[in-house]
Amino acid sequence: MDGGAKQMSNTQRAVEELRRLIFSGELGAGSDHLESELADRLGMSRTPVREAAMLLAAQGLVEMRPRKGLRVLALAPDDMRDIYEVLTELESLSAENAARMGYSDADLSKLTQAINDMDDALEHENLEAWALADDQFHAELVWLGKNSRVQSIAAMMVDQVRRARALTLQFRPLPLKSNQDHRGVLEAIRSGDALKARQLHHAHRTDAKGILLGILEKYRLRHL
Amino acid sequence: MDGGAKQMSNTQRAVEELRRLIFSGELGAGSDHLESELADRLGMSRTPVREAAMLLAAQGLVEMRPRKGLRVLALAPDDMRDIYEVLTELESLSAENAARMGYSDADLSKLTQAINDMDDALEHENLEAWALADDQFHAELVWLGKNSRVQSIAAMMVDQVRRARALTLQFRPLPLKSNQDHRGVLEAIRSGDALKARQLHHAHRTDAKGILLGILEKYRLRHL
DNA sequence: GGATTTTATTATGTATACGTTAATGAGGGC
DNA sequence: GCCCTCATTAACGTATACATAATAAAATCC
Numbered sequence: 001m002d003g004g005a006k007q008m009s010n011t012q013r014a015v016e017e018l019r020r021l022i023f024s025g026e027l028g029a030g031s032d033h034l035e036s037e038l039a040d041r042l043g044m045s046r047t048p049v050r051e052a053a054m055l056l057a058a059q060g061l062v063e064m065r066p067r068k069g070l071r072v073l074a075l076a077p078d079d080m081r082d083i084y085e086v087l088t089e090l091e092s093l094s095a096e097n098a099a100r101m102g103y104s105d106a107d108l109s110k111l112t113q114a115i116n117d118m119d120d121a122l123e124h125e126n127l128e129a130w131a132l133a134d135d136q137f138h139a140e141l142v143w144l145g146k147n148s149r150v151q152s153i154a155a156m157m158v159d160q161v162r163r164a165r166a167l168t169l170q171f172r173p174l175p176l177k178s179n180q181d182h183r184g185v186l187e188a189i190r191s192g193d194a195l196k197a198r199q200l201h202h203a204h205r206t207d208a209k210g211i212l213l214g215i216l217e218k219y220r221l222r223h224l
Numbered sequence: 225m226d227g228g229a230k231q232m233s234n235t236q237r238a239v240e241e242l243r244r245l246i247f248s249g250e251l252g253a254g255s256d257h258l259e260s261e262l263a264d265r266l267g268m269s270r271t272p273v274r275e276a277a278m279l280l281a282a283q284g285l286v287e288m289r290p291r292k293g294l295r296v297l298a299l300a301p302d303d304m305r306d307i308y309e310v311l312t313e314l315e316s317l318s319a320e321n322a323a324r325m326g327y328s329d330a331d332l333s334k335l336t337q338a339i340n341d342m343d344d345a346l347e348h349e350n351l352e353a354w355a356l357a358d359d360q361f362h363a364e365l366v367w368l369g370k371n372s373r374v375q376s377i378a379a380m381m382v383d384q385v386r387r388a389r390a391l392t393l394q395f396r397p398l399p400l401k402s403n404q405d406h407r408g409v410l411e412a413i414r415s416g417d418a419l420k421a422r423q424l425h426h427a428h429r430t431d432a433k434g435i436l437l438g439i440l441e442k443y444r445l446r447h448l
Numbered sequence: 449g450g451a452t453t454t455t456a457t458t459a460t461g462t463a464t465a466c467g468t469t470a471a472t473g474a475g476g477g478c
Numbered sequence: 479g480c481c482c483t484c485a486t487t488a489a490c491g492t493a494t495a496c497a498t499a500a501t502a503a504a505a506t507c508c
Contacts, residue, residue, distance in 0.1 A: 058282035089313040
């Protein structure tokens with residue numbers, strides 16, 4: 001049970017490493033980087049770097065601009081709105097489907113755990129930990145929905161807003177009401193009330209979208 | 225006003241050509257093809273073919289299997305269900321958003337035209353033409369929703385079911401009721417009734433999903 | 449001095465070369 | 479006759495080479 005450090009192709013390593021560099025901010029939003037520069041930095045030739053770049057471009061994280069290099073994509077508020085809307089719909093679908101699965105309490109343990117972790121984090125006013133648990137809740141919800149396309153699309157969308165989310169987290173009021181929503185969704189799933197699960201989660205995500213866009217507006221965050 | 229035959233990179237040409245070969249069935253579902261073989265076939269080196277392959281793999285059309293070659297992905301009924309569910313959600317969102325835009329009749333002309341085309345096609349019992357117009361209706365609806373992510377995701381999903389859709393078309397009963405739904409959605413958008421637009425379209429797509437899955441079941445179509 | 453043409457640079461797109469390694473088949477052991 | 483070992487093959491992953499085209503720089507002209 002290692003971290004996954006088997007023998008990996010350089011292309012895969014390049015993807016992972018570039019993602020890390022992007023999410024950590026070492027490659028800032030809007031910055032440009034030549035293929036050869038990145039190749040040197042990662043200690044490999046241009047070929048795998050270029051392949052990784054194309055994959056990241058397909059996932060909407062970067063843009064390949066001939067002669068200008070690889071550009072790390074910045075997100076405008078409109079992008080955030082678009083992405084959150086997609087997540088809202090697909091996660092709500094997941095909640096609905098999850099409710100129809102007849103999951104046992106054991107099946108829902110990760111969801112429950114994530115909610116408890118959020119409570120703990122809130123008590124200690126640990127936003128970092130809260131965000132992590134919140135991510136886990138949403139990821140697990142999507143997982144329970146058992147729709148392969150939703151899973152991959154949601155992962156892509158979450159990736160696209162990862163940087164922005166980390167940034168806006170600090171501006172955000174403590175999400176005290178949030179866990180009520182989560183518990184409601186969990187309960188609806190547990191009791192098999194598909195429609196309620198969908199509606200509750202939809203409302204939850206729509207609220208979150210409103211809060212986020214409010215922050216972007218308030219602090220004039222135009223590209224992140 | 226050429227067909228777009230400007231100077232295109234070989235990678236782009238490879239993407240287009242491979243897509244054509246896949247959709248036309250010349251590269252059948254489930255078939256394997258070596259990179260070098262495809263390179264020869266397209267008259268270029270492995271490099272651009274490989275890049276194109278990775279892009280198509282990211283879009284879910286093929287799978288890269290080391291030493292086995294590029295495999296054209298076949299779809300199981302579960303995949304169809306997953307994809308149609310995603311389309312249902314995202315198109316319904318589009319309908320809702322479109323209704324909020326306050327579009328004029330002129331803005332909605334393409335949508336109207338698509339509906340009329342479907343009527344015409346039905347009168348002549350021309351399934352091919354009906355399918356084309358139906359595609360246009362759905363594509364235009366997504367366009368009117370003005371969500372960039374929904375647009376690219378929907379395009380991907382439509383691509384993934386393109387082959388299967390062409391195949392199942394012939395098994396399908398004449399979609400006589402379908403245009404009632406379409407007109408209802410159009411009317412809701414025109415009148416700005418966002419919730420109704422969403423609900424009508426959602427029901428429409430859910431029906432379509434049921435019909436399709438029924439066909440797959442009935443004719444034992446397990447991979448297409 | 450400013451504008452314009454020419455030259456030089458350089459990042460990319462693509463071809464090619466090559467080592468590695470998984471798949472295939474031959475041959476031998478049981 | 480079946481299974482295991484080893485040799486062979488060939489497809490891929492990656493590095494490298496190179497032509498092309500775009501940009502920057504330099505030089506020239508008005």
